Amino acid sequence: MSRILRRAFSTFPARAGPSSSSIPSTIFPSAPSVSSTIPQAVRRRRTEHPPSKTASPSPLSDSDLHYANTEKKFPYQLEKDYQSLLSCSEFPNSSGxxxxxxxxxxxxxxxxxxxxxxxxxxxxxxxxxxxxxxxGGQRIPSESESTEDPLAASEGEGEGGGEEVVDPNSQIVGQRIYLPNIQIRLMRNHVKPGEEYDPHVATFRIPPSMTKNDLRSYLLAVYNLKVTFIRTDNYVGEVGRSRTGEVQRKSGSNHTYKRAVVGLDEPFHYPDDMDELYAQGLKNGVGDQLAQARDTWLQDNYSLRISEEMRKRAMFKYYRGTRWRSKTHANMGNTIREIMKRKQEREDKVSEEVKRRWSAVEQESLGGEGQPQAA
Incomplete structure (x- = not known):
């Protein structure tokens, strides 16, 4: 796939928002992230053909529709469904x-x-x-239901009352799959420089054959994680030729995969998200104590700094040898030589500055002795 088509089918990076943003209670928390993850083709189409001020292209994630003094209206199909629901139901216990x-x-x-x-x-x-x-409403019984035997209706009310609303996630249809042979990787969200991390969005790298419904059921069954929306885009790996001239797909980091951007009900922060902990500490009046406590816990349990130091030493040991003789290459000998050179230059400058200051002090003292002092 060319770069133009890949860019057209890709999505914008998640726009940052505070983890405790002020949104209506009737809208899901990740609603602001819906507009920031709209595909570029849809965003371009809305820019070229902007909707009217009263229209709402994304009504389920538009917070303006949740206020009374809004000028926006429901789309035609959604308004039709709402009026159809009102025509066959009543709300006796609701004064809204x-x-x-x-x-x-x-x-x-x-x-x-x-x-x-x-x-x-x-x-x-x-x-x-x-x-x-x-x-909080109930259906209005139709004429056929009202003409039924009232005794049977009273018996039904005495046994269990009215009909209970069935949760759509309570009964499953189909065959359960145990121990699925799939790999799902949690990736960090791509954030532009200068923007904050969006905690209500998670990015997964999944197999190309996996669908949105598969990912939604997997997250709910394994991690009890409720998902509000999912956006997917396919990344096609690069194609090259082998030594024999055969066209084949390149392996490694250029393999084909599918990216899934998932909206979350609750904010998710990585354990090393010190900025969020520091902001919470300032809000609670404890300063950077939360961030320092988390950093201490990470070092005690995972030894991040020690692992980084060991990795650097291993890389220095790997580059050390007879293969690399250039002075610009980052091997152990050149690095230590450069450190000692800069250290010697710094010490020479310090000694010169000390001599200059002592000479200035001596000249001032000699000049003061030669001048007559005031009585």
């Missing part, structure tokens, strides 16, 4: 306004769309039942 109902409707829709596919129940009726459970 239409704006609050719309906000909870968006929250339930986002949770329903981020569910794991393959779970029962499915369909529009099951989705409406789940939304009513989130919004």
């Amino acid at each position: 306004t239409d704006a609050e109902l719309r906000a909870t409707f968006l929250k339930g829709t986002a949770e329903w769309r981020s569910r794991i596919r393959g779970y029962a129940p499915r369909g529009k009726g099951a989705r409406h039942d789940y939304l009513l459970g989130v919004m």
